[in-house]
Amino acid sequence: MDVQTKRELLAESPLFDNLLPNELSMLAELFAVREFDGAAVVFNEGEVGDALYVIAKGAVEIVRRTGTGFATIATLEAPQFFGEMSLIDKEYRSATVRAKTKAVLLQLTNENLHIFAKNFRNGFTWVVVNIARVLSSRLREVNKRLAEKL
Amino acid sequence: MRTRTVQEVRNVLQTQVFATWYKRYCEVRQAIEGAQARRTDLLGQAHMVRYKADLTQQTADDKLFAAGEFEDLAARSHAEYAEIENDSFEVLSEFELQRQKAIDALVDRDRLEKLLEDGRQVASDLRARLDAARKHQTPEGVAEADRLAVRLAEVELQVQAHAKAVEQAAAAEVREARRKEELWLAVEAAWSNSFRANMARTEFSYSSRCVRAESELLFARSVADRRRVEQLEGEAQRALEQMAELDRDYEAILEEGRKTFECTLVNEFLYWPHSEDVKAALCVPLVDESRQFNIQVSALQVYRLERARGLEFIEPARDVSEQASETADNDPRLEAFFAAGPGKAGTVSQ
Incomplete structure (x- = not known):
């Protein structure tokens, strides 16, 4: 996958809203292409997180361990993303992600995000704002559901 | 080697000298890769063909051995056929003798039956004459009757002896006829075995010729394959020599790059010390690489x-x-973000 194709894929993701063309171009260089066969694990619950992923092709499922096995929390497809929480809190992965079908993912590591931050401070701010928006949106959704149950 | 800025490196990359050098670099690398792939392919083919030649020769050896075995079988069948033929002549000769014996027994029985019939006839006549003589009470009549009675007694003894002889002759005839039948069955069995052995001999002989011909064909193929192996190995050797020549060209191009662009060049990257950071360097890859770096x-x-x-x-x-x-404080996006009304800044789609 060439850099231009990656750039076009990233431009579709809400994580990179408001980024300038040259910021997107550098991000496209910093994202590595990773390919997974169906059922292959991208990362496991409990591992230290060091990267976020944008789905370029295929689908992944997010699963959590239960008493008897695994429960699927969500299924994601292109151009959705996952793993962004670990870029903010540097905590352990809260769920396991595995490929549902043959999947092509774009991976941005902490180290490469640091390169981006050094080169594009404002662009980095926007990436962080966008991640905060995602987390904020999810928190609102959880609050709403909690209120309905109460 | 002097230090460079990013712009200076970009300027180097835009020169005609660099473009010409890079074109030659790519051509030689491509030629080396082509020669390497060709040599690998040729060696692979040589190994495959050698393996095939070994296998073909092994099969040819096995076929030759099998042809020998068929020849042995044909020879054994021929010997068996000859022996059965000899035996069959002996059995046939014995049968002919037995057939004569059976005929003799039949004739002998007929002769003895005739004698028995004649004896019975004579006895019957004597009995009639004795009855007639006993009716005459004259002395001559009595004497004749006595003489006839003696003669009748003699004839009856002979008839009894003939009857016994006929009985023995009939038994002998049956025995000789049975023996004749047994010998005829033996003759037929010998002829049947002789036929089978003769057909087996010819078929084994035919099989031997076929298998030997296959073996010779396989030997010829094996020899042709070995010639092909020599040819492929020769071509692989020439590809190796070509690679050595290309390696020398490649090394010369690298050396020329180092001197012309005043850089460190190991194989696929040009390196310069960074003008603006003593701990950093600038590099330019000469190939695309998507997986091996961060x-x-x-x-x-x-x-x-x-x-x-x-x-x-x-x-x-x-x-x-x-x-x-980028670091200048003139990015309007932040201003727009903070100036946005409720709900707008937080809008996000996932």
């Missing part, structure tokens, strides 16, 4: 790296002027 590198792009870490961690290189414009 980022996807593209040929003829400028990258920055820490001297201590080298290629283990690469960053896209940016000029000082580019960095200054």
